[in-house]
Amino acid sequence: MRAPRVNAVTTAIATESSVQAAGSHRLSQLDVLESEAIHIIREVVAEFERPVLLFSGGKDSVVVLHLAAKAFWPGKVPFGLLHVDTGHNFPEVLAFRDATVARLGLRLTVAKVQDYIDDGRLRERADGTRNPLQTLPLLDGIAAGRHDAVFGGARRDEDKARAKERILSLRDEFGQWDPRNQRPELWNLYNGRHTVGQHVRAFPISNWTEYNVWRYIEREGIELPPLYYAHEREVFRRDGMWRAIGPVSEPRPGEAVETRTVRYRTVGDMSCTGAVDSDAASVSAVVREVALSTITERGATRADDRISEAAMEDRKKDGYF
Amino acid sequence: MTQALLTPADAGTTFAADAPGTLFRFATAGSVDDGKSTLVGRLLHDSKAILADQLESVTRTSTERGFGGADGGIDFALLTDGLRAEREQGITIDVAYRYFATARRSFILADCPGHVQYTRNMVTGATTADAVIMLIDARKGVLEQTRRHLSVVSLLRVPHVIIAVNKIDLLGYDESAFAAVAASVRAVTSELGLGAVHVLPVSALVGDNVVDRSPRTPWYDGPSLLELLESLPVVDEVETAIEAFRLPVQLVLRPQGAVAVALEDADAFRDYRAYAGQVASGTVRVGDSVSVAPGGATTIVTGIDFAGTELTEAFAPMSVALRLADDIDIARGAVIGAAGTLPESTRDLTAALFWLDPRALTPGDRTLVKFGTNTVQAIVSTVTGRLNLDTLELEPAGGLEVNDIGEVGLRLAAPLPVETFTENRRSGAFLVINAQDGATLAAGIVTGSGAR
Numbered sequence: 001m002r003a004p005r006v007n008a009v010t011t012a013i014a015t016e017s018s019v020q021a022a023g024s025h026r027l028s029q030l031d032v033l034e035s036e037a038i039h040i041i042r043e044v045v046a047e048f049e050r051p052v053l054l055f056s057g058g059k060d061s062v063v064v065l066h067l068a069a070k071a072f073w074p075g076k077v078p079f080g081l082l083h084v085d086t087g088h089n090f091p092e093v094l095a096f097r098d099a100t101v102a103r104l105g106l107r108l109t110v111a112k113v114q115d116y117i118d119d120g121r122l123r124e125r126a127d128g129t130r131n132p133l134q135t136l137p138l139l140d141g142i143a144a145g146r147h148d149a150v151f152g153g154a155r156r157d158e159d160k161a162r163a164k165e166r167i168l169s170l171r172d173e174f175g176q177w178d179p180r181n182q183r184p185e186l187w188n189l190y191n192g193r194h195t196v197g198q199h200v201r202a203f204p205i206s207n208w209t210e211y212n213v214w215r216y217i218e219r220e221g222i223e224l225p226p227l228y229y230a231h232e233r234e235v236f237r238r239d240g241m242w243r244a245i246g247p248v249s250e251p252r253p254g255e256a257v258e259t260r261t262v263r264y265r266t267v268g269d270m271s272c273t274g275a276v277d278s279d280a281a282s283v284s285a286v287v288r289e290v291a292l293s294t295i296t297e298r299g300a301t302r303a304d305d306r307i308s309e310a311a312m313e314d315r316k317k318d319g320y321f
Numbered sequence: 322m323t324q325a326l327l328t329p330a331d332a333g334t335t336f337a338a339d340a341p342g343t344l345f346r347f348a349t350a351g352s353v354d355d356g357k358s359t360l361v362g363r364l365l366h367d368s369k370a371i372l373a374d375q376l377e378s379v380t381r382t383s384t385e386r387g388f389g390g391a392d393g394g395i396d397f398a399l400l401t402d403g404l405r406a407e408r409e410q411g412i413t414i415d416v417a418y419r420y421f422a423t424a425r426r427s428f429i430l431a432d433c434p435g436h437v438q439y440t441r442n443m444v445t446g447a448t449t450a451d452a453v454i455m456l457i458d459a460r461k462g463v464l465e466q467t468r469r470h471l472s473v474v475s476l477l478r479v480p481h482v483i484i485a486v487n488k489i490d491l492l493g494y495d496e497s498a499f500a501a502v503a504a505s506v507r508a509v510t511s512e513l514g515l516g517a518v519h520v521l522p523v524s525a526l527v528g529d530n531v532v533d534r535s536p537r538t539p540w541y542d543g544p545s546l547l548e549l550l551e552s553l554p555v556v557d558e559v560e561t562a563i564e565a566f567r568l569p570v571q572l573v574l575r576p577q578g579a580v581a582v583a584l585e586d587a588d589a590f591r592d593y594r595a596y597a598g599q600v601a602s603g604t605v606r607v608g609d610s611v612s613v614a615p616g617g618a619t620t621i622v623t624g625i626d627f628a629g630t631e632l633t634e635a636f637a638p639m640s641v642a643l644r645l646a647d648d649i650d651i652a653r654g655a656v657i658g659a660a661g662t663l664p665e666s667t668r669d670l671t672a673a674l675f676w677l678d679p680r681a682l683t684p685g686d687r688t689l690v691k692f693g694t695n696t697v698q699a700i701v702s703t704v705t706g707r708l709n710l711d712t713l714e715l716e717p718a719g720g721l722e723v724n725d726i727g728e729v730g731l732r733l734a735a736p737l738p739v740e741t742f743t744e745n746r747r748s749g750a751f752l753v754i755n756a757q758d759g760a761t762l763a764a765g766i767v768t769g770s771g772a773r
Contacts, residue, residue: 193759
């Protein structure tokens with residue numbers, strides 16, 4: 001195998017051999033998962049008219065974008081990006097999102113929950129979280145872009161409902177997921193047929209775990225927003241999580257503010273995403289930390305998934321991703 | 322040539338847990354109440370793949386429902402039964418995928434429901450599995466559903482079959498009871514022509530022989546379930562060595578002007594043309610002679626690209642892009658294969674169908690079939706028969722209904738280079754799709770090709 005000819009994609013060049021050496025017909029699990037994801041991305045691009053990638057700047061969507069760039073090298077990624085901005089996103093994630101889009105010369109459409117609240121189409125929830133409010137702007141964004149396929153970075157290890165969703169998941173005109181009526185998914189043959197009004201959600205990294213994602217980020221040298229790594233931040237304790245101080249995340253009386261060294265395992269809505277105590281300041285330290293973690297990613301950091309046992313299932317049935 | 326923009330100082334560090342790094346996929350199967358979800362929960366729990374917050378949630382729910390009586394206990398089924406209806410009804414509706422790793426290997430587990438109406442999920446899980454774990458209730462022995470699932474496993478050529486004779490604790494760890502069940506299972510598996518079958522006594526509830534070998538079954542000297550899963554070979558590794566090279570073309574990479582921004586020397590790629598796809602079987606090397614179907618043209622592989630890295634060879638299941646010496650008309654749906662190995666394209670074939678849709682199939686029906694990256698129209702010319710799961714013989718049938726396995730004749734709208742599933746599990750597998758609503762109607766495997 002010769003040395004890489006050019007820098008493939010979103011960031012740095014592969015930092016270790018990404019495909020196994022000649023002579024051995026055994027692929028590492030990352031190589032198998034990578035090839036599976038690239039196959040899925042190419043199938044969707046080949047079979048659909050107007051795919052789009054849901055891109056938040058979070059690690060999973062960054063990995064899917066990296067895979068897309070590899071899938072179509074040396075061409076450009078042949079689809080645009082869509083972000084549903086809750087208005088509660090971390091500013092450093094939005095900055096990263098915009099820098100990545102500019103660097104790769106991609107087209108980004110932003111659907112803003114705030115616009116919907118301002119004109120009364122959506123109302124702020126009593127608990128202040130805006131995650132469930134994303135569904136309507138998402139569906140409007142899909143309809144406005146006439147997208148028949150929507151890529152997402154969801155993984156089956158994240159949640160019990162996601163564990164049951166197909167890689168290509170058919171949604172009706174309301175974006176609804178019907179878990180009891182899913183198409184069987186056979187071999188690596190993906191069925192992308194759909195009728196007018198339907199669209200498909202495509203999850204190329206369905207079979208990846210949080211650990212796989214971090215090992216891949218390490219191997220490929222993929223850049224992420226800085227808050228994934230340990231940093232000092234003013235935080236307060238709520239619901240067993242460290243919450244950052246911000247415009248939508250103010251301490252209540254009795255919630256003491258302190259400066260701690262933390263990092264984020266997920267970067268969603270600031271009003272419901274918590275940080276974890278961590279001194280993992282580098283990618284290899286995070287890989288080690290994730291390998292040893294005794295709590296799931298969403299359990300550690302997402303208040304919205306604690307609403308009920310079936311919080312994710314209920315959101316998905318309503319058109320959430 | 323662009324150089325690396327950034328190489329993190331600590332990049333390339335490998336973590337011990339990832340070292341061997343092979344990925345093994347397996348599925349569970351069995352009848353209702355054989356304890357599949359419990360076995361899966363036990364496997365995850367005892368291999369320490371369940372994290373604290375998941376365990377806490379399951380323990381809380383188990384206690385709320387009075388599981389395990391006054392002294393508590395954990396209902397492991399709650400770990401995989403993720404849907405509201407599943408938890409309410411205490412059943413498994415859909416395939417649940419779970420992920421765990423040991424020091425030796427990483428696993429993807431497809432937990433498949435046992436209800437007869439969910440046989441389609443069993444088929445779904447089996448098509449991608451390196452191994453299937455078939456659960457049998459030691460007290461009940463071989464049931465109709467056991468035979469049905471073993472037939473599916475056999476027809477789909479699942480490489481490894483593990484029979485877990487469960488609830489052995491309820492029979493007082495009796496060796497002769499286990500031997501009787503094992504004998505009746507082996508009678509079925511040999512009838513089905515299943516080769517190496519591993520039969521082991523387990524108790525999912527208590528944990529015997531799941532992760533660790535049990536002292537309560539001293540008469541059993543084989544490996545535990547997890548030891549088996551850690552040691553069986555992965556299907557692609559086995560088959561790559563013996564199968565001919567095949568790559569169904571997904572799309573043609575021809576960026577012309579639209580090259581990635583990261584490429585400074587865009588002009589160098591102005592005439593770039595490569596054929597992207599996932600290697601379905603075998604190995605290809607730069608310099609190899611390959612043929613293309615349709616058309617039958619032969620040419621030489623001049624390059625194998627993987628996102629900017631030039632490879633000297635590629636093998637299943639790698640996703641790559643091939644550059645060829647000659648400008649041949651190749652589009653999505655074409656198949657590139659080792660020269661001289663592609664079968665003659667045909668419009669007529671016989672196939673076994675696993676009918677998965679509530680709407681019945683009748684002769685004369687028009688459908689779509691998807692082979693690799695090729696979707697064509699087809700007419701079901703004949704329904705030869707339906708598999709009788711008691712006799713395991715084909716019996717005459719006027720059509721196929723949901724959960725039937727039958728043999729049909731198909732006439733395709735365009736000739737395709739199909740192979741029998743026995744020859745090549747990728748080229749010989751296809752989907753049957755409803756042309757109107759797009760539903761996946763059946764899993765198909767080719768049993769013969771050419772007009773009869």
